[in-house]
Amino acid sequence: MSDKRVTAAVLVIGDxxxxxRTKDSNSGYIAHYLAQLGxxxxxxxxxxxxxxxxxxxxNALRARYDYVFTTGGIGPTHDDITADGVAKAFGVGISEDxxxxxxxLERIKPEDLNEARRRMARIPHGAELVxxxxxxxxxxxxxxxxxMAGVPSVxxxxxxxxxxxxxxxxxxxxxxxxxHGLPEGxxxxxxxxxxxxxxxxxxxxxxxxxxxKFVNQIVLRATDAARLALATExxxxxxxxxxxxxxx
Amino acid sequence: MSDKRVTAAVLVIGDxxxxxRTKDSNSGYIAHYLAQLGxxxxxxxxxxxxxxxxxxxxNALRARYDYVFTTGGIGPTHDDITADGVAKAFGVGISEDxxxxxxxLERIKPEDLNEARRRMARIPHGAELVxxxxxxxxxxxxxxxxxMAGVPSVxxxxxxxxxxxxxxxxxxxxxxxxxHGLPEGxxxxxxxxxxxxxxxxxxxxxxxxxxxKFVNQIVLRATDAARLALATExxxxxxxxxxxxxxx
Numbered sequence: 108m109s110d111k112r113v114t115a116a117v118l119v120i121g122d123x124x125x126x127x128r129t130k131d132s133n134s135g136y137i138a139h140y141l142a143q144l145g146x147x148x149x150x151x152x153x154x155x156x157x158x159x160x161x162x163x164x165x166n167a168l169r170a171r172y173d174y175v176f177t178t179g180g181i182g183p184t185h186d187d188i189t190a191d192g193v194a195k196a197f198g199v200g201i202s203e204d205x206x207x208x209x210x211x212l213e214r215i216k217p218e219d220l221n222e223a224r225r226r227m228a229r230i231p232h233g234a235e236l237v238x239x240x241x242x243x244x245x246x247x248x249x250x251x252x253x254x255m256a257g258v259p260s261v262x263x264x265x266x267x268x269x270x271x272x273x274x275x276x277x278x279x280x281x282x283x284x285x286x287h288g289l290p291e292g293x294x295x296x297x298x299x300x301x302x303x304x305x306x307x308x309x310x311x312x313x314x315x316x317x318x319x320k321f322v323n324q325i326v327l328r329a330t331d332a333a334r335l336a337l338a339t340e341x342x343x344x345x346x347x348x349x350x351x352x353x354x355x
Numbered sequence: 356m357s358d359k360r361v362t363a364a365v366l367v368i369g370d371x372x373x374x375x376r377t378k379d380s381n382s383g384y385i386a387h388y389l390a391q392l393g394x395x396x397x398x399x400x401x402x403x404x405x406x407x408x409x410x411x412x413x414n415a416l417r418a419r420y421d422y423v424f425t426t427g428g429i430g431p432t433h434d435d436i437t438a439d440g441v442a443k444a445f446g447v448g449i450s451e452d453x454x455x456x457x458x459x460l461e462r463i464k465p466e467d468l469n470e471a472r473r474r475m476a477r478i479p480h481g482a483e484l485v486x487x488x489x490x491x492x493x494x495x496x497x498x499x500x501x502x503m504a505g506v507p508s509v510x511x512x513x514x515x516x517x518x519x520x521x522x523x524x525x526x527x528x529x530x531x532x533x534x535h536g537l538p539e540g541x542x543x544x545x546x547x548x549x550x551x552x553x554x555x556x557x558x559x560x561x562x563x564x565x566x567x568k569f570v571n572q573i574v575l576r577a578t579d580a581a582r583l584a585l586a587t588e589x590x591x592x593x594x595x596x597x598x599x600x601x602x603x
Contacts (some may be wrong), residue, residue, distance in 0.1 A: 123561055123574065125396045126527070127387025132378075134401070138376025142481070150408075151401035153382070156559070160398075183540045184560040185547035223543030228369035243565070260564050279374070292431045293464070295471030312432040313371055316489070316508050322373070326371065330377045 113276030115141055116168040120161055120179040120189050121257055124153050133178045133262050138315065145278040146174065156180060161192030169196070169252055174273065179257030183223040190247075193254055194231035204230035207245050213231065213245040237317055238268040248272075252254040277330035282339040286312070286323035287350055297345040298325065307331060308338040361524030363389055364398040364416040368409055368427040368437050369505060372401050381426045381510050388514055393526040394422065404428060410465030417444070417500055422521065427493065427505030431471040438495075439485065441502055442479035452478035455493050462491040478542060486516040496520075525578035530587040534560070534571035535598055545593040546573065556586040 117137050131153060138148040149158055154160040161180075168175045178187030194201035207228035208220075215224055217297040227244040230236065237246030237253065239261055246255040246265045255265040286294065291312055302310040306330040314321045325342055329335040361461055365385050371377040379401060386396040389489055402408040409428075417425045428437030442449035455476035456468075463472060464477055474490040478484065485494035494503040494513045498515065503513040534542065550558040554603055556577040562569045577583040 109568075119399075120577075122557065122559055124383070125386055125399065126576070127383050127385075127528075128529075128574065129392050129561065130380075130383050135372070135373075135375050135378050138373055142375055148375070149403060151373065152369075153399035156399060163586070182560070182562060183543040185543065185550050186559045219540070221540060221544065223547070224540035226543070242569070246415075258564055260560055281374070281376075292469060292472035293469070295431040295433065295474075296469065299471070302433050309370065311370055311434045312430070313377065314430060315508055316484075316506055321490070326376065328370075328374070 111276045112182075113146045113174075114149045114172045115130070115146050115174040115176060115260055116152070116172045117148060117170055118161075118164055118175055118177040119151070119153040119193075119257075120156065120177055121153070122155050123173070124179075127154055132259055133257065136259065136263065137176050137178070137266065140270070141176075142279060144270060144273060145276040146273060147276065147279060156186045156189055158190060158192050158195065161282040162196045163190060165193060165252060169250065173251060177250045177252065178253050178262050180331060181227065181244070181254060181256055183226050187226065188231050190231060193247075193249060193252060195253075197231060197233075197249055199249075200232045201229050202232070203228045206230075206236055208241045210236070210239075210245055237265045240264050251293075279328050279330055279336050280332055281326060281328045282335060284325040284327070284339065284342055284346065284348060286325055287319075289323065289346065289350060290321055290354065291323055293353060294325075294346060295348050297349065298342065301341050301345065305334060305338045305341075307334055310338065310342070359522075359524045361422075361522055362397045362420045363394050363422040363424060364400065364420045365396060366409075366412055366416055366423055366425040367399070367401040367438075367505075368404065368425055369401070370403045370434070372427075373403055380507055381505065384507065385424050385426070385514065388518070390527060392518060392521060393524040394521060395524065395527060396448070404434045404436060406436055406440050406443065408542045410444045410598060413441060413444040413500060417498065419420075421499060423500045425500065425502050426510050429457050429475065429502060429504055429509050431474050434568050437502060438479060438595045441482075441495075441497060441500060444480060444500075445497055447497075448478070448480045449477050452484070454478075454484055454551065458484070458487075458491045458493055483515045488512050492529045522554075527576050527578055528580055528583050529574060529576045530583060531575040532575070532587065532590055533592065534573055534594060536568075537571065537594065537598060537601065538569055539571055541601060542594060545597065546590065549593065553582060553589075555582055558590070558594065575580065 232246040234249035481499035482495040
């Protein structure tokens with residue numbers, strides 16, 4: 108752990124997410140996983156299975172964040188074009204990687220290793236492989252871009268392979284306070300003043316509707332435990348006071 | 356309905372999604388909703404509660420797509436900065452809108468309409484309001500950008516208000532085929548050839564893991580019903596043939 112801030116973006120590749128047919132659970136999983144490691148997800152993008160879109164998004168994101176995690180588009184079918192997009196974004200060649208072929212042969216019989224399946228062994232030059240204990244076809248890591256499968260359970264084991272090798276930043280600690288039935292408008296001024304007085308603590312108010320009533324939570328986040336504790340205590344006091352006034 | 360292609364992007368604004376704490380269900384809902392109207396979601400982005408990030412994403416997306424739908428950041432607390440970001444992106448002023456104040460007063464007593472709550476009536480100049488039958492605080496629509504709440508049920512009624520006013524495109528029809536237990540590698544070549552021969556039909560193969568086995572689906576999408584039917588029939592035949600070979 109360090110004081111350094113380490114940032115990431117998640118790039119989800121796939122028409123099926125954009126059509127609304129498939130729910131993307133991968134980006135939330137990755138963001139939550141990274142937060143535990145002190146890596147802060149600053150952006151998520153979903154783009155279609157179109158090479159130019161993938162290349163443009165990769166180049167925008169990898170220039171801006173310490174890491175870019177992609178999911179989707181590394182299978183054997185014609186719509187799996189992520190590896191080519193990554194090679195193009197980095198301006199490197201791409202070809203069948205003997206290490207990846209060896210991994211595929213752990214699961215697939217040599218006589219079944221047809222052209223389509225061999226596509227899963229096409230890896231951009233200079234990339235390291237990311238292990239896939241579930242179905243063997245590897246992900247890969249090139250520069251600051253980590254390329255993973257779209258199937259959630261496969262992506263998750265790939266994250267486990269990648270995690271120990273990531274540079275970790277200062278872990279973001281958080282506290283959650285229940286706004287015990289208060290509407291946001293009742294505590295917004297107090298919370299805003301608190302946020303202003305403690306700029307190193309990020310304070311958010313999150314309304315939810317439950318049975319037609321707003322049930323709000325306040326989330327405080329900071330890397331400094333003492334400042335977080337102070338802000339949490341101040342917020343708690345403020346909410347208690349307003350709550351008492353509301354009941355009067 | 357028309358033959359025109361109408362495109363959209365969804366911009367989700369909120370630290371709570373990026374931290375992995377809150378699952379974003381809004382973008383999937385909007386994408387699915389728009390697809391029914393013949394509006395094709397081409398990109399989804401999630402950005403933090405940071406004005407510059409919101410402005411940059413808005414300007415990138417509104418230049419590229421017919422519509423941009425945003426969710427989040429229009430409440431009364433200090434972290435609700437979407438309306439200001441939108442005004443800045445469009446280079447217009449922003450101030451309290453008497454129409455929005457009137458709506459807030461349908462739910463909030465005049466003596467409770469404090470400064471924080473009045474923030475919810477700050478609307479960029481030139482915007483039209485989007486109705487919120489649930490909690491009254493309106494969304495708004497300026498240029499090709501539609502600004503909605505982050506609370507899912509509120510966002511959903513806002514979509515219902517917006518939908519009749521959207522320009523609709525050609526509706527994308529879809530068919531789903533079960534790959535009856537075949538691995539992707541077995542039908543990838545056949546499917547790729549089919550996709551090449553019918554370029555106006557978008558064909559995707561989507562693997563899922565179930566009890567350790569891949570259970571795959573093939574999704575075919577097109578605006579032309581006849582071409583879609585042809586492609587579906589060809590894919591069905593191809594899968595049946597391969598399935599027979601596999602069993603032999």
